[in-house]
Amino acid sequence: xxxxRLIIIGTGMAATRLVDELTRRVPEAFDICMIGDEPxxxxxxxxxxxxxAGELDESELTLKTxxxxxxxxxxxxxxxxxxxxxxxxxxxxxxxxxxxxxDQLVLATGSKPICLPLPGADLAxxxxxxxxxxxxxxxxxxxPDASAVVIGGGLLGxxxxxxxxxxxxxxxxxxxxxxxxxxxxDAEAANMLRDDISARGISFHLSANTKKIHGAGKVEAIELMxxxxxxxxxxxxxxxxxxxxxxxxxxxxxxxxxxxxxxQLATSDPAIFALGExxxxxxxxxxxxxxxxxxxxxxxxxxxxxSAAYAGSVTATNLKVHGIHLFSSGDFLGADGSDVIVLRDxxxxxxxxxxxxxxxxxTQLTGCLLYGDTSDGLWYAELIRQQTPVNSMxxxxxxxxxxATREAA
Ligand SMILES: Cc1cc2nc3c(=O)[nH]c(=O)nc-3n(C[C@H](O)[C@H](O)[C@H](O)COP(=O)(O)OP(=O)(O)OC[C@H]3O[C@@H](n4cnc5c(N)ncnc54)[C@H](O)[C@@H]3O)c2cc1C
Numbered sequence: 001x002x003x004x005r006l007i008i009i010g011t012g013m014a015a016t017r018l019v020d021e022l023t024r025r026v027p028e029a030f031d032i033c034m035i036g037d038e039p040x041x042x043x044x045x046x047x048x049x050x051x052x053a054g055e056l057d058e059s060e061l062t063l064k065t066x067x068x069x070x071x072x073x074x075x076x077x078x079x080x081x082x083x084x085x086x087x088x089x090x091x092x093x094x095x096x097x098x099x100x101x102x103d104q105l106v107l108a109t110g111s112k113p114i115c116l117p118l119p120g121a122d123l124a125x126x127x128x129x130x131x132x133x134x135x136x137x138x139x140x141x142x143x144p145d146a147s148a149v150v151i152g153g154g155l156l157g158x159x160x161x162x163x164x165x166x167x168x169x170x171x172x173x174x175x176x177x178x179x180x181x182x183x184x185x186d187a188e189a190a191n192m193l194r195d196d197i198s199a200r201g202i203s204f205h206l207s208a209n210t211k212k213i214h215g216a217g218k219v220e221a222i223e224l225m226x227x228x229x230x231x232x233x234x235x236x237x238x239x240x241x242x243x244x245x246x247x248x249x250x251x252x253x254x255x256x257x258x259x260x261x262x263x264q265l266a267t268s269d270p271a272i273f274a275l276g277e278x279x280x281x282x283x284x285x286x287x288x289x290x291x292x293x294x295x296x297x298x299x300x301x302x303x304x305x306x307s308a309a310y311a312g313s314v315t316a317t318n319l320k321v322h323g324i325h326l327f328s329s330g331d332f333l334g335a336d337g338s339d340v341i342v343l344r345d346x347x348x349x350x351x352x353x354x355x356x357x358x359x360x361x362x363t364q365l366t367g368c369l370l371y372g373d374t375s376d377g378l379w380y381a382e383l384i385r386q387q388t389p390v391n392s393m394x395x396x397x398x399x400x401x402x403x404a405t406r407e408a409a
Contacts, residue, residue, distance in 0.1 A: 003031040006303070007092055007100060009082045009247065010108035011036025013045055014276025014292035016063050018106065021300030023072045029304065032074045033100060035092075037081040040132060041066065046289055049156075049320045052135050052163035061132075085251035087269050104303065107248055107259055107267070107274040111241035111287065116151065120213030125234045129160045130241075141234040144168040149222045149232040151210055153180040155319060157238035158197060162321045164236070165201045172230050173197075174205045174222070184317045184328040188344075189351055189371045196324050196349075205230070243278045243285045258285035263309040265299040275299050281310060288315050314385045318374065327377030330384040331355050331367035338366060343398045348372060354380070354398055356390070363391045376400040 006022075008015045011034050019032060036042070043061040050056040069076045077094075084093040091101045113128035115121055127137050138160070142148075146169050150161040153175030165171040179190035180197070194204060209225040213235060221231045243258035254260045254268035258280030265273045265281075276292040277285065286292065291313035301308035316329035334340045334355040343352040350372030357366045364387050368380040379401045383390060390397055393404040 005103045006030045006032045007102040008034045008106040011042045012110045013289050015108035016042040017293050017296035021296050025304045035077045035080050035082055039079040048135050049159035053166050087251055105272045108276045109244040109278040111277040112244050114240045118213055123215045123219045125219035127236050129236055129238050142167045142169050146233040147231050148234045149230055150236045152238035160236045160238050161202045172203045174208045178207045192371050256280050264302045316381045325374040327370040327374040329368050329381040332369040341398045362389045365390055
C-alpha cells in the first residue's frame with residue numbers, strides 16, 4: 001500500500017495530539033514527518049507556568065518519551081524552521097535548504113506573543129512568556145532582590161507574576177483594564193482574585209497604560225501614562241498572542257486573523273490543513289489547548305477518511321496559581337434575556353454564578369463562573385457544551401452535580 005506523505009509544520013501541542021490520534025486510528029496509512037523550530041521535543045506549553053513557579057521540572061513537561069516517535073514510525077525534526085511552502089509543487093523548504101515533498105500538509109504553527117511597540121521595548125531585560133527559552137531567560141533574571149513588572153492582567157500575566165513573586169522577586173502587575181482577567185471574570189470574581197493575588201505579594205496598577213520603558217542598555221524602570229515610575233530589572237510582556245500565519249500568507253493561503261479553515265480544518269488549498277492557535281474557524285482563532293485537541297480529533301478522523309466536522313468549541317479557563325481556584329466557561333457575564341443564579345458565601349470566599357437561557361420551555365446552561373470552589377466546573381462546562389436541558393435540575397443546579405442530579409433522578 002502506498003503511504004500518504006503527511007508533513008506537519010510545528011511540534012507543539014496541537015501537532016502532537018494530531019499524530020497521537022492518527023497513530024491510534026490508521027498507523028500504516030501515513031508516512032509522517034513533523035517539523036518544529038524549537039530545539040526540544042514536544043512539551044506541554046500549558047505547564048510552563050508551573051515550571052516558572054518552580055513547581056515542576058522541565059522533564060515533567062515532555063509529551064512523549066524519546067522512543068515513542070521511532071516506535072510509531074514518525075520522523076520528527078526539531079530545531080528546523082520551514083521557510084516556504086510551494087503549493088503547486090507540494091513541497092516545503094527548510095531554512096537549511098532541504099526540500100521535502102508532501103501529499104498532505106498540516107500547519108500547526110501556533111501563535112506569537114505580542115510585543116507592545118513601546119519606547120525601550122528592545123532593551124535587555126524585556127521578555128515574553130511563550131516557550132521554554134522564555135522561561136529560561138526569566139528564571140535567569142529572577143534574583144531574590146530583583147524587581148519585576150508584568151504587563152498584562154490576563155491568565156498568562158497573572159501566572160508569570162505568581163512565578164516571579166514566589167521566587168521573592170518584588171513584582172508589580174500593570175493592566176490596561178479596570179479588572180483582572182476581564183475576558184473570563186465579572187467584577188465580583190475579579191475583585192476576589194485581586195485580593196488573593198495581592199496576598200501573594202504582587203502589587204497592582206489597574207486601568208494603567210504603559211508609556212515608556214526606561215534604561216541605558218538594559219531595563220531600569222517603567223513609566224505609566226499618569227507619570228508613575230516603577231523600578232524594574234525585568235519586564236515580562238503578557239499582553240496577548242497573534243496567530244502565526246507567516247508561512248500561510250507566503251504560500252498565498254486565505255488568512256484573516258488566523259489561517260482560515262472550514263469544518264474539516266481544510267485551508268483554501270484542499271491538500272493543506274491547519275489546526276490549533278494558528279487556525280481561524282468561523283471567525284474564531286482560539287488561544288487555548290482544548291479547542292486544539294478537539295480540532296486534532298476531527299482532523300485525524302477526516303484524514304483517515306471518516307466523516308467528521310468541527311463545529312467550534314465552548315472554552316473553559318482556570319488559573320494555575322497554587323491555592324486560587326477559579327473556573328469560567330461560556331457566557332459568564334449573561335447576555336440580555338438570560339437568567340442568572342448567584343450563590344455567594346463571603347466567609348468561605350466562594351462565589352458561583354450560573355447563566356441560563358430559556359427557549360420554548362427548554363432551559364439550558366450557557367455560562368458559569370466559579371470562584372473558591374471549582375469542583376463542579378467541568379460538569380457545568382459539559383452541560384454548556386452538550387446544551388443539556390436543565391429544567392428538572394434547576395432548583396438545585398447551583399449546589400452542584402451531586403445534589404442537582406440526585407434530585408432530578
Ligand atoms: C505560559 C502559558 C500558559 C498557558 N496556560 C494555558 C492553560 O492553562 N489552558 C489552556 O487551555 N491553554 C494555555 N496556554 C495556551 C496553550 O499552551 C496553547 O493554546 C497551545 O499550546 C497551542 O498549541 P499549538 O500547537 O496550536 O501551538 P504551539 O504550542 O505554539 O506550537 C506551535 C509550534 O510551531 C512552531 N513553529 C512555528 N512556525 C514554524 C515554522 N515555520 N517552522 C517550524 N516550526 C514552526 C513553534 O515554534 C511552536 O513550537 C498557555 C500558554 C502559555 C504560553
